[in-house]
Amino acid sequence: MPEQNLRISKNVDLSSFATMHVSAKAKTLIEIDSLEDLIQALHEIKREEANFLILGGGSNVLFVNDFDGVILNINLRGIEILEETDEQVLLKVAAGENWHELVLYCVSNGWGGIENLALIPGKVGAAPIQNIGAYGVELSQVLVDVEALMIESMTLETFSNEECKFGYRESIFKSDLKGKTVITSITIALSKNHTPNTEYGALKSLLSAKGIENPTIKDVCDTVIEVRESKLPDPSELGNNGSFFKNPVIDVFLFNELKKKYKDLPGYPVTEHLVKVPAGWLIDTAGWKGYRKGDAGVHEKQALVLVNYGNASGAQIYKLSEAIKQDIHQKFGIELEREVNIV
Numbered sequence: 001m002p003e004q005n006l007r008i009s010k011n012v013d014l015s016s017f018a019t020m021h022v023s024a025k026a027k028t029l030i031e032i033d034s035l036e037d038l039i040q041a042l043h044e045i046k047r048e049e050a051n052f053l054i055l056g057g058g059s060n061v062l063f064v065n066d067f068d069g070v071i072l073n074i075n076l077r078g079i080e081i082l083e084e085t086d087e088q089v090l091l092k093v094a095a096g097e098n099w100h101e102l103v104l105y106c107v108s109n110g111w112g113g114i115e116n117l118a119l120i121p122g123k124v125g126a127a128p129i130q131n132i133g134a135y136g137v138e139l140s141q142v143l144v145d146v147e148a149l150m151i152e153s154m155t156l157e158t159f160s161n162e163e164c165k166f167g168y169r170e171s172i173f174k175s176d177l178k179g180k181t182v183i184t185s186i187t188i189a190l191s192k193n194h195t196p197n198t199e200y201g202a203l204k205s206l207l208s209a210k211g212i213e214n215p216t217i218k219d220v221c222d223t224v225i226e227v228r229e230s231k232l233p234d235p236s237e238l239g240n241n242g243s244f245f246k247n248p249v250i251d252v253f254l255f256n257e258l259k260k261k262y263k264d265l266p267g268y269p270v271t272e273h274l275v276k277v278p279a280g281w282l283i284d285t286a287g288w289k290g291y292r293k294g295d296a297g298v299h300e301k302q303a304l305v306l307v308n309y310g311n312a313s314g315a316q317i318y319k320l321s322e323a324i325k326q327d328i329h330q331k332f333g334i335e336l337e338r339e340v341n342i343v
């Protein structure tokens with residue numbers, strides 16, 4: 001691959017590029033600092049018919065093998081106010097911006113809508129991929145559109161919120177357009193008179209324990225951070241990918257059957273016929289919480305989070321996830337689906 005102006009590294013150790021911190025090697029890694037870099041790198045990839053992977057903060061990726069191809073590390077930066085009125089502000093944010101820093105920036109300006117999504121690791125460009133969500137809010141609630149480079153035509157296209165086909169941990173970028181686009185920026189609409197959403201159980205109870213009756217967006221942001229810090233491991237201290245599996249959505253008939261045996265099984269109705277159950281409860285009830293084999297384990301405070309105590313390989317973490325998946329299927333008749341992208 002001709003060097004030109006691109007920042008290219010060869011035979012790169014990926015342990016610091018993904019939050020599970022497993023060791024794996026990439027044949028080539030290119031730092032993408034501009035749209036020109038991205039286009040140039042993709043031309044080279046096409047010419048060489050190389051495998052490629054778009055990487056943000058690596059918080060939802062598990063490297064199970066060495067990567068025999070080109071990793072494009074997205075660093076596109078910039079936050080632009082497209083429009084501002086007394087009621088709202090439209091922000092266009094480049095894909096390489098840090099998500100949590102964006103949340104703090106918006107909260108400090110009094111712009112509401114994403115405060116419940118504080119402390120989610122990763123970059124802005126990955127946020128629409130699985131429609132990040134936490135504490136009763138999903139990105140889709142504030143997202144106006146997504147700008148993406150179409151890899152085949154090398155043109156920029158804008159996808160409206162509706163065209164993104166958002167669902168729970170789902171979007172068109174993970175389904176029909178998987179591997180076909182690189183998200184370059186998103187536009188979000190934030191409110192200047194926002195009424196925060198405080199309905200999520202753990203958030204509501206901590207706000208009330210703190211005696212906060214009419215929380216500001218800053219109160220909500222701070223409290224979400226507190227709740228998260230109390231149960232989710234900090235990836236800089238303990239390798240992890242957040243929730244390893246999605247919360248399964250099951251038929252109400254199966255839910256009622258399980259409820260006869262497991263009286264405290266939580267369930268959140270999705271439709272008349274479907275109920276979402278917490279995978280963390282299933283894995284915990286099956287006895288996996290705190291399990292450890294070598295350096296691969298199940299977090300002791302949150303059973304949905306698999307952790308790397310130091311030197312676990314991606315394959316060992318994957319194997320543990322497979323054992324959990326099979327056990328949950330056997331015990332509850334429920335098929336867990338991984339949230340983490342396996343590479």
Ligand code: FAD
Pocket residue numbers: 019053054055056057058059060061074095119120121122123124125126127129130131132133134181182183184232233234235240241242243341
């Ligand atoms: P990466 O892991 O780098 O990439 C994820 C996927 O997106 C990959 O398939 C990658 O190829 C693709 N991708 C990345 N950038 C682009 C781009 N610009 N264009 C096209 N494709 C791209 N998620 C939640 O939804 N809610 C949570 O509450 C939450 N909490 C977490 C807590 C912890 C401690 C951790 C470690 C993870 C958590 N996550 C959560 C998961 C994760 O942080 C999010 O999915 C996040 O959006 C991933 O961002 P990233 O930049 O790290 O993406």
Ligand code: EPU
Pocket residue numbers: 133134135136202241242243244245246247266278279280281282284289301302303304339
């Ligand atoms: N639970 C247990 N044992 C556990 C863990 C959870 O019984 O070990 C029970 C809890 O008691 C609670 C329920 O499961 O009744 C839900 O737990 P929690 O509130 O911790 O949320 P979660 O369902 O485990 C989801 C998201 C998180 C998000 C939080 C807050 C998914 C897959 N995970 O977790 O997102 O931060 O809700 O909204 O939807 C991520 O996607 O990486 C992630 C961390």
